[in-house]
Amino acid sequence: MAIKNASEWVWLSGEFVPWDQATVHVSVHGLNYGSTVFEGIRAYETPDGPAIFRLADHMRRFMFSCKVARLDDGMIFTQEELEQACIELVDRNQHNACYIRPLAFRDSETLGLNGAGQKTQVTVYSVNWGRYLGEKGIDEGVDVAITSWRRVASSTMAKIGGQYINNQQISMEARRHGYAEGIALDAEGNISEGAGENLFLVIDGEIYTPPVAASILLGITRDSVVTIANDLGVTIHQQVMPREMLYMADEVFMTGTAAEITPIRSVDGIVVGAGKPGPVTKAIQKEFFGIVNGKIDDRYGWLTHVRQALPQAE
Ligand SMILES: Cc1ncc(COP(=O)(O)O)c(C=O)c1O
Incomplete structure (x- = not known):
């Protein structure tokens, strides 16, 4: 079960469980027919701790993808709850920077192709991940x-x-x-x-x-x-x-x-x-990496700083 750079905790349908316990049954509809929806999100290291890049935009696309796949029928979480799950996951796994993978899948209530109205499970896990292409x-x-x-x-x-x-x-x-x-x-x-x-x-x-x-x-x-x-x-x-x-x-x-x-x-x-x-590529790289690494002002409001976004203790 060892994916490279696995982290300690996985958010699974509302609970944090240890990585090895985040498992599903072979009869799951999503596994049999590809009825799954996923996102890929990065958290970057900044001087103010880890910051998630365009979290709300990613989770809005996640909910939209669920709608297209008709996984929204059985979805019991709101976009805001899933955003919070991502934030708490990054904190709990003590990442400075990471790749976050929200995943929704149709559960195993039927082997028929028509999965409309069936239960949707959602999980979010994270891995330490460097440059994808080196x-x-x-x-x-x-x-x-x-x-x-x-x-x-x-x-x-x-x-x-x-x-x-x-x-x-x-x-x-x-x-x-x-x-x-x-x-x-x-x-x-x-x-x-x-x-x-x-x-x-x-x-x-x-x-x-x-x-x-x-x-x-x-x-x-x-x-x-x-x-x-x-x-x-x-x-x-x-x-x-x-x-x-x-x-x-x-x-x-x-x-x-x-x-x-x-x-x-x-x-x-x-x-x-x-x-x-070339010069245009380099100019855009400079702005992009400057913003995500917290070195240039986040003028578009793209970063969610994890520590600031965590629920405060009573
Ligand atoms: C097919 C495809 N195109 C483009 C992208 C880039 O999209 P984004 O910048 O939102 O990661 C992705 C990654 O999600 C993808 O899967």
């Missing part, structure tokens, strides 16, 4: 490739477990061929996103990113980059793009809770720009 990747960039797997035609706005088989195929194929990550095209052959990351291109100093209609997840890091870029006065285009634009871009980077802001130095073996992170 420390060097953030500084120097990574090599990626377009995979033969296309992003599913629609239904990409919710983080539903069963639908992430598609993302796994994209990631596994790329890594099997020696790349750090795989990029998927959408069903029309236009640029979509990475296996678990949104994509940004920089051409002549302006930013381009695929729109929601290109079968992407509306990433919270993506939204943060759009906000920062607007503030920096960089023009952003959200538009459909053919794959060749990846080869003509001066800079390419990808964003996600796991990947954070990772520059891309080559696509399909073709070097991007100068083959190293």
Whole structure:
């Protein structure tokens, strides 16, 4: 049962239980049919202790994903209760920084596909997790490739477990061929996103990113980059793009809770720009990491400081 970097406590349906006791039965609907919903959230180390990045936005997307998967029928927790569970979990596990995984799944009351109205279980666990694509990747960039797997035609706005088989195929194929990550095209052959990351291109100093209609997840890091870029006065285009634009871009980077802001130095073996992170990527990285690490003012109110947000003793 040893996942790497496991922590001590898991929040399971309202209780904190030791990691090894957070188990489910094999007949669980979610395990059999992928009727699960998940989130990925980071807590960062700051001078004021751990701070969770955009907690309310992540948990709002979690509740939305549950609605799409019809897991909201059997959901007995409110968004606020689940946010509090995340805060207390980070504290209880004594993390300075970590990755938080809220997970909802349909319980085992039926083997029929129609799970509407069945019970939903919710858990939140956390792990100590460094850079998803390596420390060097953030500084120097990574090599990626377009995979033969296309992003599913629609239904990409919710983080539903069963639908992430598609993302796994994209990631596994790329890594099997020696790349750090795989990029998927959408069903029309236009640029979509990475296996678990949104994509940004920089051409002549302006930013381009695929729109929601290109079968992407509306990433919270993506939204943060759009906000920062607007503030920096960089023009952003959200538009459909053919794959060749990846080869003509001066800079390419990808964003996600796991990947954070990772520059891309080559696509399909073709070097991007100068083959190293460019000025726009670096400017956005500087703002983003400055804010999440508490070194630049949290001017957008993105951080929930765990110690301040804990319930105060009577
Ligand atoms: C398919 C996909 N795209 C993009 C992202 C990036 O989203 P976020 O920045 O909210 O983590 C993720 C990660 O959640 C993802 O799974």
